[in-house]
Amino acid sequence: MFDGLKDKLNDFRKDVEETTEKDSDAAADASDATATDAATGTPAADDAADAAATVDATSGPAEESDTDASAADESDPSTFQRAKAFATGRVIIEEEDLEDPLWNLEMALLESDVEMSVAEEILDTVRETMLGETRKQVETTGELVEEALHDALLDVIAVGQFDFEERIAEADKPVTIVFTGVNGVGKTTSIAKLSEWLADRGYSSVLANGDTYRAGANEQIREHADRLDRKLISHEQGGDPAAVIYDGLEYAKANDVDVVLGDTAGRLHTSDDLMSQLEKIDRVVDPDLTLFVDEAVAGQDAVTRAEEFNEAAEIDGTILTKADADSSGGAAISIAYVTGKPILFLGTGQGYDDIERFDPERLVDRLLGADET
Numbered sequence: 001m002f003d004g005l006k007d008k009l010n011d012f013r014k015d016v017e018e019t020t021e022k023d024s025d026a027a028a029d030a031s032d033a034t035a036t037d038a039a040t041g042t043p044a045a046d047d048a049a050d051a052a053a054t055v056d057a058t059s060g061p062a063e064e065s066d067t068d069a070s071a072a073d074e075s076d077p078s079t080f081q082r083a084k085a086f087a088t089g090r091v092i093i094e095e096e097d098l099e100d101p102l103w104n105l106e107m108a109l110l111e112s113d114v115e116m117s118v119a120e121e122i123l124d125t126v127r128e129t130m131l132g133e134t135r136k137q138v139e140t141t142g143e144l145v146e147e148a149l150h151d152a153l154l155d156v157i158a159v160g161q162f163d164f165e166e167r168i169a170e171a172d173k174p175v176t177i178v179f180t181g182v183n184g185v186g187k188t189t190s191i192a193k194l195s196e197w198l199a200d201r202g203y204s205s206v207l208a209n210g211d212t213y214r215a216g217a218n219e220q221i222r223e224h225a226d227r228l229d230r231k232l233i234s235h236e237q238g239g240d241p242a243a244v245i246y247d248g249l250e251y252a253k254a255n256d257v258d259v260v261l262g263d264t265a266g267r268l269h270t271s272d273d274l275m276s277q278l279e280k281i282d283r284v285v286d287p288d289l290t291l292f293v294d295e296a297v298a299g300q301d302a303v304t305r306a307e308e309f310n311e312a313a314e315i316d317g318t319i320l321t322k323a324d325a326d327s328s329g330g331a332a333i334s335i336a337y338v339t340g341k342p343i344l345f346l347g348t349g350q351g352y353d354d355i356e357r358f359d360p361e362r363l364v365d366r367l368l369g370a371d372e373t
């Protein structure tokens with residue numbers, strides 16, 4: 001899962017390590033040079049050697065000295081700063097160290113279908129974390145990069161998260177959940193999976209097929225309902241989707257069913273038709289939650305659709321299917337930031353159990369290699 005993106009993030013770590021290693025070598029040379037001068041006993045060299053040994057790299061005596069400073073100090077203050085830091089076991093990351101690696105990272109994120117504003121946000125956070133507390137002490141550059149990437153990714157991925165199970169537990173029953181999204185992305189399968197997920201936690205559910213537009217939609221969802229032994233409410237093709245979901249709600253009330261899972265059409269003649277249909281469902285059944293479903297493999301297209309559907313009928317969260325087949329990870333990283341609504345579940349296969357609660361920390365660990373699953 002998301003292996004392509006994982007590799008690219010790892011490349012960034014290597015990139016920064018390489019640039020800072022070169023600079024560390026230069027700093028080591030400069031540090032050696034000041035030490036050698038110190039051995040010869042020149043006053044300026046004494047200052048520099050003191051500076052190299054001092055723990056506070058920002059206020060060493062060399063900076064205050066008005067005698068002729070060391071060659072490194074005069075020609076390249078940053079090299080001298082590095083030399084001082086190097087002598088005290090510190091790593092200094094300068095803006096120019098990050099320039100090329102950050103450029104490469106931006107290209108890699110965009111290639112991975114990460115939305116532009118999301119990529120920029122990630123770069124800003126990485127830059128801030130790595131340079132923010134300038135001359136921050138770290139054990140290795142790799143660790144600093146990892147920390148910066150961790151924070152940057154988590155910031156965008158965790159937008160809007162809430163405890164879905166708690167929300168279901170606390171809501172008045174029946175809870176109505178409406179699913180939006182285009183056809184073929186795994187919407188019906190996700191409804192079936194969620195019905196099982198809820199059953200595993202003790203909640204009963206009824207399925208309602210609000211996709212009255214597409215021929216064959218009733219048969220498709222009925223197959224799932226039969227297999228799972230769930231009640232399905234459906235009307236004839238061409239019927240009013242709001243009426244179907246309303247009937248689902250009435251059935252749930254009459255039979256003490258906890259949750260109504262309402263499918264909707266993924267595409268109509270025009271987007272205006274789709275919008276007014278979703279608006280009508282909103283008005284008639286006033287769903288507790290509207291979940292947008294799309295496939296991770298659709299990348300940028302999924303992100304754009306999430307925005308469009310969110311405008312048509314405000315969503316409360318996203319289910320991202322086919323994460324098992326997605327290498328890029330762009331949609332998983334971008335959708336929450338772009339819509340302001342969290343990803344709630346990942347579809348991870350074709351079986352009914354192949355659904356997992358979206359866990360931002362776990363995804364970040366996966367991307368940074370700490371979680372191998």
Ligand SMILES: Nc1nc2c(ncn2[C@@H]2O[C@H](COP(=O)(O)OP(=O)(O)OP(=O)(O)O)[C@@H](O)[C@H]2O)c(=O)[nH]1
Nearest residue numbers: 183184185186187188189321322323347348349350
């Ligand atoms: N690998 C994988 N396949 C999935 C996942 N979710 C759904 N699928 C498959 O994707 C295909 C389409 O799923 P459907 O549930 O029929 O798609 P849909 O969006 O409901 O399509 P419509 O009913 O046309 O709206 C099916 O073959 C599913 O088995 C997933 O998380 N991983």
